[in-house]
Amino acid sequence: PGPPGAELRLAVLGARGVGKSALIVRFLTKRFIGDYEPNTGSLYSRLVRLDGEQVAVHIQDTPGCLQEDCVQALDALSRCMKWAEGFLVVYSITDPGSYQAVRPLHQHIRQLHPDARIPIVVVGNKADLLHARQVQAKEGLQLANELGSLFLEISTSESSQGVCEVFQYLCREVSKLQHA
Numbered sequence: 001p002g003p004p005g006a007e008l009r010l011a012v013l014g015a016r017g018v019g020k021s022a023l024i025v026r027f028l029t030k031r032f033i034g035d036y037e038p039n040t041g042s043l044y045s046r047l048v049r050l051d052g053e054q055v056a057v058h059i060q061d062t063p064g065c066l067q068e069d070c071v072q073a074l075d076a077l078s079r080c081m082k083w084a085e086g087f088l089v090v091y092s093i094t095d096p097g098s099y100q101a102v103r104p105l106h107q108h109i110r111q112l113h114p115d116a117r118i119p120i121v122v123v124g125n126k127a128d129l130l131h132a133r134q135v136q137a138k139e140g141l142q143l144a145n146e147l148g149s150l151f152l153e154i155s156t157s158e159s160s161q162g163v164c165e166v167f168q169y170l171c172r173e174v175s176k177l178q179h180a
């Protein structure tokens with residue numbers, strides 16, 4: 001058993017409808033549930049085994065708003081960004097607008113966390129919807145490379161594997177930073 005009280009804080013960001021809530025629930029339950037209340041900002045907390053250690057992982061789900069007229073939402077988002085130690089920035093491969101939203105979100109995180117080691121993963125979700133693809137994998141990769149982030153395309157609806165890999169990676173990186 002690891003040190004008692006090991007905790008880490010993650011946030012999932014991205015435009016509306018990209019699958020943030022589905023992704024978090026997939027990680028925590030290994031199941032895909034199709035419908036979630038939109039625009040919620042629930043906090044999920046769960047004990048997770050990480051390299052043989054019990055760690056309390058807190059995951060903040062966020063509503064997809066990053067519009068300037070939405071001052072309150074922006075304020076809440078900033079607080080959430082300050083609170084978190086690791087980030088998932090999600091877009092949908094079927095939604096170019098959600099891809100465009102990645103860079104400003106990433107920059108906002110970087111502003112609040114000047115420590116370049118803070119882990120941020122860029123995720124292209126809904127990779128099962130190949131017929132509706134509008135963002136190519138290489139565009140996702142290019143953007144992530146430019147931002148200095150890890151990149152992964154996943155399908156939350158098809159499989160737990162990619163989702164779990166992303167969260168495992170984030171947990172590990174945050175844990176490393178905490179021990180650094």
Ligand code: GDP
Pocket residue numbers: 014015016017018019020021022023033034035036037038039064125126127128129154155156157158
């Ligand atoms: P959020 O607004 O980012 O939290 O998005 P939701 O988690 O509410 O998901 C939005 C919609 O996309 C829902 O209808 C989900 O069932 C659907 N969805 C989420 N992930 C996937 C995926 O990997 N593939 C497909 N086909 N649909 C998905």
Ligand code: MG
Pocket residue numbers: 020021022036037038039040061062063
């Ligand atoms: Mg949601």
